[in-house]
Amino acid sequence: MDPLESVKMAVTTLTANKLRSGLTMLGIIIGNASVIAMVGIGQGAQKYAAEQFESLGPNVLFIVPGSREAQRSTFEVPKTLVLADAQAIATQVPSVNAVAPQINSQQLITYRNKNSNSIIIGTTPEFLTARDFEVGQGRFISELDLERNNQVVALGAEIAEKLFGSEEPVGKQIRIKDVSFQVVGVMEAKGAFLGNNQDDTLYIPLTTMSSRIVGRTSPYGIDLTFIVASAKNEKSVEAAQFQITNLLRLRHKIAGDDDFTVRSQKDALEVVDNVTGALTIMLAAIAGISLFVGGVGIMNIMLVSVRERTHEIGLRKAIGATQQDILIQFMIESVILAALGGAIGTFIGVGGIGLVGAVTPLKAGVSPIAILVAVGVSGGIGLFFGVVPARQAAKLDPIVALRSA
Structure with a gap:
C-alpha cells in the first residue's frame, strides 16, 4: 500500500x-x-x-569564618576572623587590591513615624572598591569616621526612598537600635543578590558598629562577619586565594583544618x-x-x-x-x-x-x-x-x- x-x-x-x-x-x-x-x-x-555572581565582579574573594564542614554542620557560624586579619591581608598580600571587613546585623531603623527592619553593614571606606559600589548622593564612610567612631550612615537607594520619600535624606537623623545616626550619603541602586536586597541596606563605620550596635565579643579584637577582598585582576584571583589562605593559617597558628574558608566567585558559581x-x-x-x-x-x-x-x-x-x-x-x-x-x-x-x-x-x-x-x-x-x-x-x-x- x-x-x-x-x-x-x-x-x-x-x-x-x-x-x-x-x-x-x-x-x-x-x-x-x-x-x-x-x-x-x-x-x-x-x-x-x-x-548575580558576575555583579560582584570577577575578582572578588570572600573570607568566611569557619571551615566548610563547620558551616554545614552548625547553625551558628563560629567567629574566627577579626579586624587585624583584614588589616594583615591588606598589607601583606601583594595580589590584593582592596580589603573590606564587614560586620552584618539586622536592626530596627526608625525615622519619625516610619520603621524598617533592615540589614546594617559595618565596614570601611575600602568597601566601595572591593564590592564595586558607587555613591549616588553625598558621601560614604571615611577614615575619620572610623577613627572617631562617628555615628554616620550611608543609605541604600530603597531604604532611603522608604524612609524619606521625596524628602532630602542627607543631613537628617535616623535611629538604629535607639542610637541616633546622621545620614551622610545615599548609594546608587545595586539590585538584589540571590534574594538579598542590597538597596535595603545601611552602611555605618565598622568601629561604630562594633562599639554601639553589636558590641565586642572577641578578646583578639573586633570580630567580623566576613571579609571581602578584590584581587588586582582576574588572573590574580587564584594567587590571592592561595596567599590569603597561607597568611591566615600562619596568623591563626593552624596545623590541622582551617577555621576559615576563602571562596572566589568561581567557586560559589560552581x-x-x-x-x-x-x-x-x-x-x-x-x-x-x-x-x-x-x-x-x-x-x-x-x-x-x-x-x-x-x-x-x-x-x-x-x-x-x-x-x-x-x-x-x-x-x-x-x-x-x-x-x-x-x-x-x-x-x-x-x-x-x-x-x-x-x-x-x-x-x-x-x-x-x-x-x-x-x-x-x-x-x-x-x-x-x-x-x-x-x-x-x-x-x-x-x-x-x-x-x-
Missing part, C-alpha cells in the same frame, strides 16, 4: 474520534510541556545565578551550577514520567481500537491487504498521536517558559536540545507502545474477523 494513502487513512480514522484522540494525546502533551518547561526554567536559574543542574535533571526526569504514562495511554486506546475495528481489519485483509499493511496502518496512527501530542506540548512548554520569564527575574530560555529530545522521545514512545496493538491487528484472521463483526 502507498505510504501516503496509509497516512491519509490514519488521519481520517483519528479525526473521526476527536475526543478520544485528544484524551489519548493528553499524557504526551503534559509530558512534553513539563520536560521543556523544567529544562528551560533550570537553565534560566543557572543564568540568573551567574549574572556550587550553584551543580545544585541547579541536579534539580533540573531531577525535575525533568519526574516530568518525563508523564511521557511514559502517555505512551501507556496510547497503547491502551490502540488496543481498544483494534477490538472496535475488527470488521474493518477483516474486510481489508479479505480484499488483499497484507499483515504488513495492517501493521503499518496502526503504527502510523500511534506515531501521529504521539508526534502531534509532542508538538502541542512543545508549544505549551515554550509558552510556559515565556510566561515565567515575564513574571519572574529568571531569564528562562528555550533549549533546542530539550525540544528535539522531548519530541523525539514522544515519537519513539508512540512507535514503541504502538507495536503491540499493531501486531495484534496484523495477526487477525480475516475469516474470524468478518464473522465476529
